Amino acid sequence: MSCPTGKAGAMFAILSDIHANRPALDAVMEEVARLGIMRLMVLGDVVGYGPYPNDCLRMVRGAEVCLQGNHEAGVIEALDEQWFNDAAWAGVEWTRRKLTHAERTQIAGWKPTGEHAGVQLAHGSLNPSDPFDYLLNPRSLRAHFAVQTAQLCFVGHTHVPEVWTEGSDLPVEIPLSGAFKPTPGRKFAVNVGSVGLPRGDDKRASWATYDPDSGEVSLRKTKYDIKEMIRTVRHLNLDPVMQDKVLKDLGA
Secondary structure, three states, X not given: OOOOOHXXXXXXXXXXXXXXXXXXXXXXXXXXXXXXXXXXXXXXXXXXXXXXXXXHHHHOOOOOEEEOOHHHHHHOOOOOHHHOXXXXXXXXXXHXXXXXXXXXXXXXXXXXXXXXOOEEEEOOOOOOOOOOOOOOOHHHHHHHHOOOOOOEEEEOOOOOOEEEEOOOOOOOOOOOOXXXXXXXXXXXXXXXXXXXXXXXXXXXXXXXXXXXXXXXXEEEEEOOOHHHHHHHHHHOOOXXXXXXXXXXXXXX
């Protein structure tokens, strides 16, 4: 990533849960370039499940920040098999065999939480005792916001784009445009969704932009060639449990 120039260049693209889906990442990076955005933050799970871990790791090397997701933690054996379901663990083991020593070293240097450009970042949660928790229930939200000190924190992990605010058990209603500015004096956790394996009926790649000058956040969706990804997954004859999981999440 080159140094920012102009308003668009000051903005960040924030991606999470790419899950080795190169066609989706290609489409998002093309959209990032079209918008003139030159700064990138990645919130983890670049690998896992998908068939293109090496390409995706190469493509995020220019990010200003890369966090470690639970799938990276599994690949480097920081999390063991008991943490994962059968499909996820099959993906971890398959990915581990595909990565080079240099790539394993790359992801071993990532952390599950961080702070950059005045915002906090987490793959799952800022809760130090459970950084791979899912922000889906009041207990998890309270534990996260108890340690969030910045107004904004960007997260991933659930594969569902949504916005939470401290003191509420329900997600914030966001305009159809996906763009909003956080209310002064309140803390927000913004889930940017998943580039590679979004949950729900809308299978477009999900990500976000953040303008540190205006404070505006935009949740975005990018269309890509899902059929290409489905063809590749079927052609590889992956572990059947892993393959079924990936194809289901792709909407096949």
